[in-house]
Amino acid sequence: MKIIKKNTAATFFSLLLFFSLFTAPASAAVGGANLKVTIVETNPYPAKIGEYLTLTIQVENIGGDKADNVDIQIVPQYPFSLDSEANAVKNVGVLYPGRTATKEFHLFVDKDAKKGVRSIDVRTKTGKDSPWSEKKIDIRIGTETFNSKGTVELKEFISDPKVFMPGDRGTVTVTLTNTATTPTVTIDGTDYDTNARIQAAVLRPTSDGIIVLDAPYADMGLLGPGDSIKLTFNVKVAEDAPEGTHNFELAIEGNSFDYNCKKSIPLKVDASNIRLISSKELTMINGKATVEFDVANT
DSSP states (O other): OEEEEEOOOOOOOOEEEEEESSOOOOOOOSSOOOEEEEEEEEESSSBOTTSEEEEEEEEEEOSSSOEEEEEEEEEOOTTEEESOGGGSEEEEEEEOTTOEEEEEEEEEEOTTOOSEEEEEEEEEESSTTSOOEEEEEEEEEOOOOOOOOOOEEEEEEEEESSEEOTTOEEEEEEEEEEOOOSSEEEETTEEEEOOEEOOEEEEEEOSTTEEEOSOOEEOOOEEOTTOEEEEEEEEEEOTTOOSEEEEEEEEEEOSSGGGOEEEEEEEEEOGGGEEEEEEEEEEEETTEEEEEEEEEEO
């Protein structure tokens, strides 16, 4: 049996370039600045009771205009508290359309906190005089321990496109499999089931220039012996990312601490895959010629 989980995202990326033989006035951007907020990492994950955690928040300008002065504010609720109230607001500055920025916040988890999912509010605004926009996010606290003996392994990974070019967006899909072959196993005279739980799956970049656009997966349920699950992460390569092989770390939280694992996943970046394809014939309007190309990642 196979289970497929996929975050909503565009899996095909096309960029149109317009080349003019003469200077022409710039066209106005469509729409205003619009910020998308994503929690890209909680470290450690899950958060540990009575300890600090680092929360990495990413903002992306998905609007048509630049954001003049972006601020990010954390509004914690029990059992979370900031390391300092002075660090509640962090400034990003100017954020142009299509660009992303990340900021880290440090939160303490109260020693009397209970295991489970708790919420905090993240606020953003695009400029000094702009109103705050608020988003509630969930943070998982604590790790459950189960006696099941199934083991989760990384069976395969697929990147789309296979080779990224600087500025590309795409996906990394991993297939996780419960390697158990029988329903039960006997250890020291005690029978245990061989189900495998995926309590969390986190994809983290370990190289500069690559970005994970999604929050971690959590509470993915049970995998029976031989069962598989596919998880898809949306990723982005920065425009100034160096060519070569970059790496992600896939951290999997299983039945208990002894069943946790980390795997390295490579991602190839190569600008030589770029090919310009003429999408329309050259046109002449009032003495100005315009050629339209598609930039294809081949």
